[in-house]
Amino acid sequence: MDSRLLASEIKKLILKMTHLSGASHIGSCLSVLDIVSVLYSSNFDIRPDNWRDNKSNRVILSKGHAIATLYAALAAKGFFPIGHLDNYCKNGSMYGGHPNHLVPGVELSTGSLGHGLPYATGIALAKKNLGYPGLVFVIMSDGELDEGTTWESALFAQHNNLTNLTVIVDRNFLQSLESTESTLSLEPLDEKFRSFNWEVETIDGHDHMKLNNALTKTQLSPKLIIAETTKGKGVSFMENEVKWHYKSPNQEEFEKALKEIANTDTL
């Protein structure tokens, strides 16, 4: 499926999921949406029948709070029936507010930040040592980079020359309470990772063509893609507003958001 079509489908689904469930993190879900859409487009060939194959591309959503986006992408790709999304964050459901590996297509149960990258380095190292093809992609939030395991793994990945490991940071500059730079400043982020001997590329994280190009270039070392994004992207009243890290759209907001995206997606 084309990434833009997938993105348009996911956007509607996640607004509905967060509205119906009253669950949080819609801002993060919209921020990471284009990254997920590109990774689950046909270019990367991640399918229900091959996602566990050691020779396939593997995706780990380390910023687990954006799971609605991944669940929507997986449902749209046929990993499970789309109707299951109605159970999102409902009592007794396995589709909770953070990834659960019991759901087809979910590699790792995350939600505590800083777990995805170490796990991915293990998969990447195993693939490399056994000569298996396929890349390992890790989607992280920028606030998540605060975790010590990020830097432990950054050392480990370059030391073991994991040229099959790509981290995409959803760089929206907002974390839980305020901006990343007023919390624990990350800049200059590119220089930090370059000094760890990583390749770094900074791109517009909502531009599918640029994302696709950055994700498919041959790497000579582990790679960090700083995908510059807007939290709440695509819904005017959610963009760059910290409160949409926590709030879910009520009926009125839900309808307003759907109208907005209907207009933009047909432009």
Place this chain on the structure above:
Amino acid sequence: MRSAFAEWLTKEANEMNSILVTGDLGFGVFEEFRRVHPGRFINAGVAEQSMIGMASGLSTIFGRVFVYSIGNFASLRCLEQIRNDVAYMNLRVTVVSVGSGFSYGSQGYTHHAIEDISALRAIPNLVLYSPADISELQSVLTEVKGSDSPSFLRLGRGGEPMIHEINFDLNIASPLELFSGKDGYIFFSGSIGSEVIGAQQILAEQGIFPSIYSCPRLSPSYNFSDLIKISGSSALLVVEEHVGSGALMSSILESLIGHDVNLGKFCHLSVDNGAIHELGNQEYLRKLHKIDSVSIAKEFRSLVDQH
């Protein structure tokens, strides 16, 4: 015990398609393993948290991954990684922690592994072993090899006296009876067993003969209800090189819930929380905390006298 583990893994690594990951520890222990299996050895550096996550990822493609470190660095430092990445994911990862209890006693409190059992016992899916000697270790390793479950091995530092005959096929599905006696019960787990055996010898000279059980598995808990049929006249003593809460004593009492067991007088010897700042070698600290053979014998004698 660590050397026995290293020898075993050197022998079995190919068959299990295993990888050994170390947190930059094991000097003098894994040289032969590295020589025989250079491609199966990974030094993750001094980075225990990412090491456990990395090992989990490795295990999705390789066979069982063994992760080696010492004391609390292999447990408390990376507890959430063990909980989420290893145990909840139900992966074939075995964490091997050397230096149980006061093994590294003179190195100070940071090196005293005395709260790990309580923390690890609480984690679903994780099988927690605490072998007392080489025979128990070998029996545990055989079980680990045949299992798909995540596990944790709490080992002594080395040089533990044998408390069993050489037998690499012990039935560790239930507590192991070392002595059968008429004067009550002593339970222990791990390398503190040598002190209990010492106490047994002292007690025997006084004509007191407890039944003694070693408990090489701490989680899932054994069911002690069939074993403990105390009618009010038997003494029960639990000895552990660990803080009092959440470990073997808790495991025994929890397993009795719902069973018609009439507990008699029982006692518990464990680490004294009031003396945790003290340091010294293992022998010194065991005496200080009254979990050495003389203290154990004295406590049991007093327990028997009260009955």
